[in-house]
Amino acid sequence: MKTAWSSFLLLMATTSLLGQGIEDRLFKAGFENVQVLEKKDSLEVFFEHREFRSPYHSMHYAGLLLEGQVQKTIVWRPLYHNKPVGGYLQDFYSFVKLDKEARQFFKQNNKPWNGYRIQLRLFPNFAARFGYYEQPFQTRLDLILDTRLYLAPGLSLQTGIKFPVQNSLDENNAVVLAPTMLHYFMQPVNKHFVALSLGTFYYDRYGLDIQYRYAPLEQRWSFGLEAGLTGYYQVYSDHYSSSDLSIVHAVVDAEYRLPFENLSLKLSAGRFIFEDNGARLDIIKQYGNVDIGLYAARTTSGSTIGFQFALPISPGSIYRTKKLELRTPAEFRWEYSYNNEQPVARKYRLGMPRLADMLRQYNGNFIKNLSR
Template sequence: MKTNWISFLLYLLIISGGQAQTIQEKLYAAGFENIQVQKKKDSLNIFFEHREFRSPYHSMHYAGLLLGQENLKNISWIPVYHNTPVGKYRAGTYEYSGLTQDDRQFYRHHNNFQEDYRFHFRVHPELSARFGYYSDPFQIKLNLILDSRIYLAPGLSLQSGIAIPVQNNLDAQDTRLRLAPSMLHYFLQPVNFHFFGLSLGTFYYDRYGFDLQYRYNNLNSAWSFGLETGLTGFYWMTSGSIYSEDANNLHAIADVEYRLPIENLSLKLSAGQFLFEDLGGRLDLIRQFGTVDLGLHVSATDAGVTGGFQFAFSFWPGTLLRSKKLELRTTEEFRWEYSYNNEEPVARRYRLGIPRLDDVLRQYKSDFIQNMK
């Protein structure tokens, strides 16, 4: 009898191990990475990351289609962002819950960031524009960026690449190949709902230095709160040389965001000291349309008043080339912002080369994901 029980237990282990391997192989072939399958008593937790999709809804929905709806009754998805689990979503209903200590321990034990990611190359445009000069009404600076992200440790990555100039009648920078904005970035969620992002390197808008972000965001709540600060300086790369100034521009901004009862509409109020040390505030109204965000904003600081719009979307067509260890794709998020007062430095911020925490976590909100069904 004892021998029969041992044989039965071994059989169960073999079956569950085979199931996990089948899930991992099927998802990895479809572009998923860092796939970990945690076998519970009567359910499965599936950790994964898919860098092509801007919204985790699309990755979870795609995984469900691959595995078959009949297999989703006891599955919870745990999407991973920059090698860090964000939360747990029930397959089918997409109900959100925070991570348990057991979830975190399992992921830490099985996370193999050196082998479970493909080597990604990402293509995306960098666009700056100024409209309205009588002699040159459309001034545009357009670069094509080819960059990559390499994971060095759990949550820690290095991003770098090249910038390929396409057109520039906006400023005096030449059209030679140069290094794209490059940085070390560390993303973590030490406890549920508390997110941190630390970046060190060169950023867009010709800035270098460090940037620190914190955000409290219960993804079931309409409210979220954030802080960001950084110390940066100006740098200029042209003709094979680099000019830089001291990093002495300190910014510190606090914000509160509320999701209105109107579907997928958020109101965000930011206040503090902005990039060029002007004090004031900014109000954003942001509407999420699936994979596209559209927003309006107004700002008032001691440097002046301005307003404008922004948008963000995944760049077509997505995956261009994929093999077992290599992927070439377009960017998961292209973001552009315009302000009508583009001469005065009113409430200016720089882009990091990756989305800021508020823009990332807005995609993980449980009501937004459930509205996508």
């Protein structure tokens, strides 16, 4: 009896040390809120790594760090905004759903207050307008230093400061508060994702933004709804101005991932943020950490074509300690429209990826293709 009890205690101690060793090693490499659920034949590793745009690269990096140290099968469970999104076997060829045991484990062990570093992001904000006779090329370049603080599970506060660098587009050259918002992200049940944002956004908007997406991450189809109630605002060095919350937008979309070349087709229709009604078709190509897209749109404001891209900005981590990190953003997104006179089928930016753009990176087919 004593021998059996001693063996059990030894097994528990060894298991605990293994989990703690994984947590410490990954945290030193920039991973945050690392939790290890140990099962008989596998380890489920929960983590968030905010430097990587695609979870594949964070999982691949974690695998290299732990190579030869873990004998059990690993299931990676990357987090997004302090919430688990899905699960991937270490060979990346199988998607593992978030089951009741994994949900309960993370809920009990989640550390939204002390599992994260204070991260400061330094990145450019660029706007441009082309085609005017007197000034064919009008631009504005700002430098933004912002941060995201986790207040509760899934709930964060984003805020920062905007520094003007160059401006031939408008007359606002003040150092002002960058877009600031409360953001809540959740996956109440598998395949259903919700994001709520309340505060100030890019395109000089403030108000409420709501996103819902049905996205089976192991399948090719996904469907979404984006809606919001906004108004305009401007912050200057000595005053601010704003309009009433009166602009309503609501757009539904369907996206299909083609079985080749990491291409996706996305059709959106509804009322866009400049109150034009119509439809937009996007073709998006994913190149690892970079997305490039072409689009065409027709609404009550006119027709246009354009392109967009999203990519990380080097060098990534600039300075890191146990409590603080200074880095460049995992995603910089910019869009160009041929129609400069009338904004057609536009969306404002939130300072973070929209649900459709974020979940596209977590699709099991995309992860599998990257691993080949």
